[in-house]
Amino acid sequence: MTLAARPQPQHAPELRAAARHIGRRRFLTATGAAAALAFAVNLPTAGVAGAAELDAARITDDPFTLGVASGDPQPTSVLLWTRLAPAPYQPDSGLPAERVTVHWELARDENFRRTVRRGTATAHPEFHHTVHVEVGHLEPGRVYYYRFRAGRWVSPAGRTRTAPAPFDRASALTLAAVSCQAYHDGYFTAYGHLAQDDVDVVFHLGDYLYEYAVNSVGGQRKYTDRTLPDLFNRETVTLEDYRLRYALYKSDPDLRAAHAAHPFVVTWDDHETENNYADDIPENSVPPEEFLLRRASAYRAYWENQPLRRPQRPEGPDMQLYRRLHWGRLAQFDVLDTRQYRSNQAYGDGADVPGPEVDDPTRTMTGETQERWLLDGWQRSKALWNVVPQQVVFSQREFDLTEPSRVSMDAWDGYRPSRRRVLDGAKAAGIENLMVLTGDVHVGYAFDIKDDFDDPASRTLGTEIVATSIASGRDGSDRPANWDTYMTANPHMKFYNGRRGYVTVALGREQARADFKTVPYVTTPGAPVTTAASFVTEVGEQGLRQV
Template identity: 75%
Template sequence: MTPASPYSPELRAAARHFGRRGFLTATGAAAALAFAVDLPGTGRTAHAAEPAAARRITEDPFTLGVASGDPLPDSVLLWTRLAPRPYEPGGGLPPARVAVRWELAHDDRFTRVVRRGLATAHPEFDHSVHVEVTGLAPGRVYHYRFRAGAWVSPAGRTRTAPRPGARVTELRLAAVSCQAYHDGYFTAHRHLADEDLDAVLHLGDYLYEYAVNATGGARAYTDRRLPAHFNRETVTLEDYRLRYGLYKSDPDLRAAHAAHPFVVAWDDHETENNYAGGTPENDVPPEEFLLRRAAAYRAYWENQPLRAPQRPHGPDMRLYRRLRFGRLAQFDILDTRQYRSDQAYGDGWQTPGPESEDPARTMTGAAQERWLLDGWRASDAVWNVLPQQVTFARRRNVPTPDFKLSMDAWDGYPASRRRILDGAAAAGVDNLVVLTGDVHVGYAFDLKADFDDPASRTVGTEFVATSVTSGKDGADRPANWAALTQANPHLRFYNGRRGYVRISLTPERARADFRTVPAVTTPGAPVATAASFVTEAGDPGLRPV
């Protein structure tokens, strides 16, 4: 049954007038339709903030913490959002522009400040702040904080990328994904905050659109109750903003953001489960879904440490981008949701056939695919790392001829996967590492030139990060462990606990440690390494450590 629309009759009428094609191709018109009356003027500066607005804040506005992201050799992106009452619409602030001061220092006591400035927290962007600090030294650790009136934020720690061409001896990373608030505590993020890392890659499902009940689902609060507006699916801009307020108020997530720069990419649940491009999961008109997508994308940008080129325009947002860490690694961050063909055979696990194997099907869209392959041809990095969202390697569900494949993963887009692997080979990419989220388990795969032939050449490696909480506690060996490991000889590791993947890159090898916790439905669980693997530069293929 088609749900009642949460949008005004005027917006719905305008959406029908533009139609789906108009939304997808005329982004300027779509932006004007959805949000033009709610954008700050481009000519305004920090001095346009009301001088008294910050002084009128009587409660701590930094309840959502601080974050940094997308490190460059001479620049970092700093983020915060003012929300004295994050569970209320508007974060408990009036609709006024607030002046926010920021500082960047060499030390955590801020005795050696290297940059400082003034930014504006616009109510049109839910009082979020994005500061791009430039003119910094490459490969350096910095500390940062914000001030609004008399209030001072917690301090964050970040670092710039190495200079171009630098011979980096080691790069330390972690990959995380899938943090359903209602499925448990973000214990993995607390442990992540204690790791010695250069950056964290968040591979999607930062939040979930599903309802969260008054007791926080599996968190089972006894000391407080959540407002009723969380107990519904997110659809409108206000819904998504409030949901980010809930998630980012979590102390463990705040600790991880404060400890490390994040490189973020979305999957589906930041908008709606298993949507594909402009096609919704549910039975609503596509043009109306794009209003929802515009709201979700805007709230995502407002609440993540993303730079100005990622700012959305209506229902479109350029999230794919490239980061380099000296001559050691190039990261090509993909978006496998916004441009993909609709899932074949109605989605789910299906028998592959002509529909899924159609060469015209795409996971990335033509423009993003060209961008990726062109970037590989120009790369001189030892490691080419592909952070993206859904399982790249083939994954048969049973070791018999009647197997099925996931139509939501790259198995549902085999021609698109073939073009990527062929493009990597043509570009001379010898050390390909794919980083994946989505499936709430940890996998380690050898990527094969021909998945039908286990003896064929190994062309790369895929590490799949398990969920932070999604799926609740999980198990070391899920119910389908035997079937999947027998059906897929290139699957070298499979674990269903929660946690993250810690990755070390050196000029000689890549190492992955699968870090897991025994439970997330109770707080404070310890972390342990479930397994470790290495792959040697120039000799792809996983070896256990």
């Protein structure tokens, strides 16, 4: 979208004036500026207890229209989520600006005969009546079932689990990796299949939603039995816009089923805010202070609508999303944020031949603090597998057979010193079983991560598994037109498929197996799922082998 056609935030002059007078890290924290900015973008003060209380018995329609979710499993605790929305396509979700008491219950069985924990939580209007419950004092490595109640309404039941104990020599873990679910590009059929799959945890690698307009027929979904409100037919800019867009996405039955079936670990990429943004630099020539207001709205809505714990709650336009999870001694997961702290893309954010700026050592993909956190974490790791869920393609990916070739300036190819520091850090820490999980590109890839990508004979330091999109890019194809070029130009690329779907990875004590699961179409519902290819990599001997 051009700048001229781009929707402008309401009160734009006030946004600029207010944002100019405070530093980025003090955004929405200084008393006077906070009030001005909160008014300007409708960012209310978090968790105000002064709101009147609504008697839940007065809720006349089902408030659990957006389902339930759980996330970030730890050995003795789980995070449970829901949102009250009797009318999810309305800005107020069909509820007054009053707090609501919500009852929750956790049990060992799906019939809730063996309840182990129960309690109440408050759905605050300031958080759009979302609920985040951190349930502690649980047994490690156990499956649990949960549900919520508000008045006479009971939510669908969800299934979650705790991670193994910290020193448990767990023998197996099966994860799923998903990304990129543009509602307007098709149905979330792959989620329906994933809900039936036997996995322990799902990693969402970014682009949970898209900021682009969705028309009355749902874009490529071509609805004939419903009409979406006009309020979705605009780009997301304000807090209300982002909240409504999450309501649209979470109303999808396949997405709700996947959340109810498995705990999710989420991280964002760009479209949860705006395409290809870098730190405080937007896609187009919007002033940074104005973009930070938009980012604050996007981050606020993201936290509200995802199963995230309290340390991830944002402060203005800042939110620490990178974090570390463990699965006993089997796996350490270092979840990255490659969008919020990165340097601006070199030579634009598309494909280009690398110039000197690409090799500038001061440029960063992760920011210095997050990079040091990652490398220090590897130094202390006792895990057999060190897995890095993140957003954009980590391995070298040349687009042409010419030399030099074009590469993506938005991926790690555009930040080569940053990638070099990460690989050197893995070597220095003695990481033997490194796996990177990636989304973003709407195709499935499998890479050997080379010490020197220009030398196929150099040491293989790890593997990269790239999950295709759930719906973004529409139906796709098994063999994209550039398949021969990519496979020839990149000898370390072992697999390339352009269909929609997801990938499962079974981590064991001897090997890991990746199964790329695809559906033949998403522009109509009901597609079957097949396994397009499977690869293994052995413990202590990195490198992918097709099976």
